[in-house]
Amino acid sequence: MTGTRQGTSNQPVRFVDASTRAVDAADATVVYRELGSEHGGVPLVALTHLGANLDSWDPELVDPLAQHRRVIFLGYRGVGASNGTVRDRFEEMAADAIAAIRALGLSRVDLLGLSMGGMVAQEIARQAPDLVERVVLAGTGPQGGPGLTVMTGVTVRTILRGILTFTNPTTLLFFTRTPVGREAAKAYQARLKLRRTGRDKPITPSVFRAQLRAVKRWGHQSPPASAFTQPVLILHGDQDRMVPVGNADALLARHPGADMQIFSDSGHGVAFQNRDSVTGIITRFLRR
Template structure:
């Protein structure tokens, strides 16, 4: 079976995928912790999307994994686009979830510059709690918000600033038409981080691309509607 690699987003970590455990029924699932975040919060942060992509590819090579399905969420969606640019022959199927083709996010709940300034003023813990609340339709009242915020709070200020810098300086628009793997875009219609036009560009530009819009969800579909999210992913990966 071809393994599925999950790449989390900004201030995320492998623990955020606990409700995706059923995906392992179809084969190995590899949950990445990016440097500076999650279980790798002690590693030096990386400040470029390309640098993150190189790190993930090297990590997978160290595990002996050279062929895989790839799912990236949010900033992780940018990272997996760069992985596709670097090593397309390794990627069987690609899932771009709650993400877009550019790092400067038009329509984001606040600009990246504002997030950088507020992170320095408020500190990493307050920033983690504040930003992770925007990922849910119900904000801090969402059932899975506390666990998600706890993962985000593991991020240091240096990691937060590096991640924001990485997104700010990245664009993958010129590589979309060259994506050769069958691709699925997943987007929650209440996403306040990545507005519809960004998901639409992915869907309309990538040659072999399908779209799943999940109503009543924000940026954390996999936590707000985990059973539906898992069914969508499983169905796509089974279309072999």
């Protein structure tokens, strides 16, 4: 099972062309896509952000990550084309992900978590530290992180603003309103439309509400003791409105030996806006 099947052009499959597959795990069928070579060492399992499906990955972020390794973009139960009831606790989302990873026959993985996906990744590492080698956390925070309990209000108000101004909410939520941020947002929205066929099912309002409940619960929790001592990379934007940059420091306090990079003039979409730098940083961090 590999995402590097060669076509007549003898080129690796790009994310916009990758087939959508499914794995049965934890009494649900979870969809995923994959790229890269099975012979590239430890696979990277990628978990996406709140209100996202498999089509929400930026092709120019993920294609370079798969040049030298197998990357699996894992969906969530009840989200997009995955069946089952959507979860509203990250503990349950993590348990589902662990079951799916093991169902794919994997015994050791690295994790990449964006925003909500980073919260799930932290919980995977807590529940199954034997499964995880290295973790990349982008635009996310730990339990009890600053501002996480009010993220619902920030998100809903910004969505309403987007409706009133005919602006995609992710443009307002993920990017700064500086010239650099506006240009990055415009290019990002165009890249998300590159996949023409085989797109994932849209996100429903019930999914969005459940995920917001999960974030709020996470923000009210006290961080448990962590047995995870493997390498961690923290990436954050200095102007993140959804997950304030103070969460990067809170994560660093949880993982004192972690590498951390804060990007200037960057919001919640830090990985998308700075994709060239981010892919280089992640590739170097994951290199054995």
